Amino acid sequence: MGKLQDKVVIITGGAGGIGSGMAKAMVKEGAIVTIVDLNEETGKAMEKELQKISPKSMFLQANLIDRANLHKIIDTVVEKYGKLDVLVNNAHASKQATIEDTTQADLDLSFDTGFYPTFYLMQAALPHLKETKGNIINFASGAGIAGHETQGAYAAAKEAIRGISRVAANEWGRFGINVNLISPIANSPGVQAWAKAQPEYYEAVKNKIPMGRFGDVEDDIGRVAVFLASEDSQYITGQTLMVDGGSIMLH
Template sequence: MSKLQDKVVIITGGAGGIGGGIAKAMVKEGAVVAIVDVNEEMGQAMEKELQAISPKSMFIKADLMDHKNLFKIVDTVVEKCGKLDVLVNNAHASRQFTIEETSQEDLDLSFGTGFYPTFYLMQAALPHLKETKGSVINFASGAGIRGQETQGAYAAAKEAIRGISRVAANEWGPFGVNVNIISPLANSPGVQAWAKAQPEYYEQVVNKIPLGRFGELEEDIGRVAVFLASEDSRYITGQTLMVDGGSVMLS
């Protein structure tokens, strides 16, 4: 039997990039995946690709900045699928500025697309995850762990996500719900565009990665997400997994 056979999964930002890679990896392990994204064209295209493997998988168009309607996402999936096993909070948007230049609007974007949806979707999912003894997978970043320049708004929101993930791991452990964090370094469309625009700088960065490359969306990041969503990780909770080729080594 596949590792995620008949598990029902919600993935935010699942129309492409890391979220899309996770979605592909999970349907190949038997999951029914609901991808949530604001990009309708990409979402519908990904839905077709996922349904070729997992016919019940679906695309839900939603603006994660509309926090009042986040509970509807969980309600829709549970109504259609009968349960929820895994919540993957992947979506996040931000702008790069120094702390001195960062505005309230910049903070609102980062927290509004990253931290708040993660928090509210976790709240919405918990009653259902209690029933399935399910899992939450949240996303951090080396930008927050290392304190990367010009990433103040992004780093703050990502570290806030790590904080609530650890709290949830303690609070939800007695229910059999595990909560973990992936901090990835991925060969995303944005990284690919950057590599073309600044090839020399890209090579400098790659050369500093111990494993010598950016992670593949499905094969590297997606497979770790499959592990965290499966029974293989049932005794792991509250942990940050650095899926970054060794770029950050936590002590």
């Protein structure tokens, strides 16, 4: 029996990167995972990989910008499996620009793919998570906590997600629901591409991480997600876990 045996999990942005790392870590602990993604090709490929371990797991194609249909993601999963135990809001897209050059379109992209889906999926999932005393895992970023340059739109949405997560933790703790955040640094495909394009800058950033490396999407980030989705974390809520090798030490 795994730590997440027969728990029904939704992971947005689950077809690649950190999302796929969490999905793989969770199915290995017995979870039934639905990965939600816009990209059908990568989504179907990840579905096949997950089903080798967890045959009931599936891929659901959805555009998270389509706010009116976000509840259908929750409805589809609950209709198929009869319950929902864990919601992981991982998907987020953004463009880098200085605050001076940030446009309304840049802000809209970040909030429409990050904050609003997180908010509305949490809202839609609430009745079902009340029944299971379930878990919500949202995603923060060092870009917002430390205020990284050229990340204004992304940082604003991420800090909004942190804010609403703390409110939900206070409001929903009475239902046995815990709401936490992961703030990661991970060796995702995007970071790997950046390492090839700007190797000197990549090495400089890596060398500033106290643990001297970028996290593995499955073994480092995914395992923390397993912990937050499991009974082991039942008395933790409203917290931001810095899964970043010590890059930012909250106090």
